[in-house]
Amino acid sequence: MPQELSGSLRRNFSIRRTFRSAVERDDRGWTSLHIGARKGSLELSNTGRGSWRDTSRSISSEGSYIALFKELYFSLLQVKRLLDEGMDVNVPASGPKSPGVTPLHLAAQGGHLKVMDELLGRGANIDARTKGACGWTPLHNAAKERNKEAVKFLIENGAFLPADINDSRFNPPLHYCPGLEWAYEEMKRLQEENLSSADEGSYCSESL
Secondary structure: OHHHHHHHHHHHHHHHHHHHHOOOOOOOOOOHHHHHHHOOEEEEOOOOOOOEEEEOOOOOOOHHHHHHHHHHOOOHHHHHHHHHOOOOOOOOOOOOOOOOOOHHHHHHHHOOHHHHHHHHHOOOOOOOOOOOOOOOOHHHHHHHOOOHHHHHHHHHOOOOOOOOOOOOOOOOOOOOOOOHHHHHHHHHHHHHHHHHHHHHHHHHHHHO
């Protein structure tokens, strides 16, 4: 029995190692986990390998296309499956247009809270930064797209913001990220709530 278990563990490790070393990417440098996190409209690419490619084309109303779309659509369960199979939750995109973008960046951009929660639960770096003069975090992506719920979710889960909104070491210019002001408002609200809760707890202790 111990030998069988040991062999099973070796096989599982081998599968995970192979998965990590042979990750396919599209022309943006995205992996299937990036695409699953972004949850755009998806279709089979014409590479002949059955890989996926994001497309901005609207969904056809034809029944056959909808059926195919539903069957192949990257859902939360498929994101979980990719992670279970050993995909790195912090895998960075390698394309020239989005270097360093992680699945959490894309989930935040799309405002997909359940996917964000799953990624964070699997160890995603909430403050991961893209490559460039001022690396963007998932919070910046959510703010740029004005996804208030995603901004709130990230702030509540400890996403970093510098004290000064105009601190160019950590934040992009506001004209690139107009929703960033919401993030600071949300951070201020959370701080005030925490302070109020602490004061109430202190008052109760003194009353006892």
